Amino acid sequence: MLRTIIVVIAMLFGAAARAADYTPSFDPSKLKGPEVGPPNQVLVLGSDHLRNFPADFDPKFLGQLLDRLQAWKPQIITIEAISGTQCDSMRRYPKQYGDVVKTYCRDTTVARDATGLDVPAASVEVDRLLADLSATPTAAQRRHLAAIFLAADEPISALVQWLRLPANEQIDDQHMHPSLVAILKGLALKRSEDALIAAPLAARLGLERVFSIDHHPGSSSDAYESDQKAYWETVQRLWDNPATAARSTQEKALFAHLNSDEGVLARYRALNQPDQAQLVYESDFGAAMKDPSPQFYGRNYVGYWETRNLRMVSNIRQVLEDTPGKRLLSIVGASHKGYFEAYLNMMHDVHLVDVEQVLSGSPAAQN
Incomplete structure (x- = not known):
């Protein structure tokens, strides 16, 4: 009975508060x-x-x-995925973000071992490689960039680079370890809108990457x-x-x-x-x-x-x-x-x- 009374009182206070809602006159949507x-x-x-x-x-x-x-x-294409840099940051706060990391972030161990780069270092290297990328990159450059994107925990952007390669160039080399080829081949078949819509579309359009914009609040x-x-x-x-x-x-x-x-x-x-x-x-x-x-x-x-x-x-x-x-x-x-x-x-x-x-x-x- 006491709990019911509390709920009713809360609802009454809520109704009173809604009646007094303030609406600002400033509307940014009208100022384009x-x-x-x-x-x-x-x-x-x-x-x-x-x-x-x-x-x-x-x-x-x-x-x-x-x-x-x-x-x-x-x-530009954005996708509902958490960026590699945010996943790396959340791993430092397991109490708040442990479940989010477990559910939505990827294990980059294979790519880190293959490239020698952790997520922060690979993210910096991605920016450098993209800034220096010519209008007509070689197949080897695209394979290298795909490998670094995997190390940066941006697998869909890695897939974009992979899909931009001719089929006969989707191979391993000094930069693209066979273990990374296996990851990319599996990713290309993954039943997701990122892998089956965003990445192929970006490759068709000649884009170099997609942007991961998801953000899951943690629990404190x-x-x-x-x-x-x-x-x-x-x-x-x-x-x-x-x-x-x-x-x-x-x-x-x-x-x-x-x-x-x-x-x-x-x-x-x-x-x-x-x-x-x-x-x-x-x-x-x-x-x-x-x-x-x-x-x-x-x-x-x-x-x-x-x-x-x-x-x-x-x-x-x-x-x-x-x-x-x-x-x-x-x-x-x-x-x-x-x-x-x-x-x-x-x-x-x-x-x-x-x-x-x-x-x-x-x-x-x-x-």
Whole structure:
């Protein structure tokens, strides 16, 4: 009874606070630039995680999707992966980031042994090699760069270099150890949007790399860490709602036709429709905000999600800061898309591009 009273009081205080919300008059999204030079254009492609595609899915049917994205001619591609430098930093704080490292970071031991470089040294060497790279690198230079990208814990950029090689040059040499060849061959077949969409697209476009922009906040709360089971059980119960059921129904209908170019394109067009962001919110984060538990697990979860999205978007913005006036394609899990676009739209020097125009093959999207 006491717990119920506490929850009711908290809800009443919450309602009073919402009634008094302050809305600032300053809106950066209304103050777009630049006054001189080409704008930064950003296309956010919401994607399934391809590991969840049916087992019989044939990646060759991604061809038409790749064609449409290539026609837009992005000059920068970002992916939902944690960078090698961030993984290296998180390893120094196992209490806060141990689970994140275990789940999302890669073991670079083989590449370190093959190149003699740890992640920080390899990251510096990547920058040096890219700065000195000629317009027509030799196959040996590309193999060397691929090896260093692997040591820098940037495997998808390593795969970009590998895919830019002719098949007869995808071999080992003094810089490319046979163990690294095996890693790259395996990576090229991995069921992921990074390996099957981002890397082949970057290679088609003549790009040298992709940018890893994910960021998983760590846990600094002992109470939170000790209550993980209850936390996730609560969040999963909140996900059991009509909006989640509607998303599942959509998915099943479209997954039935994935083994065709048209089926894949239909899936991506559906995922990127304007109404999807609200549906995602209602099934996931909006549901979490209704969590009645005294521990406010749902609000913990939403805080994690908003923090992660903000940091990911800031990483995208930083890439554009270094190379203004470019077309940037961000490939990210579909649940991130609405938040990415909302946050990016607040930036003075970011202009969003309509995904539907690109995926429909509209000539306007290519201008």
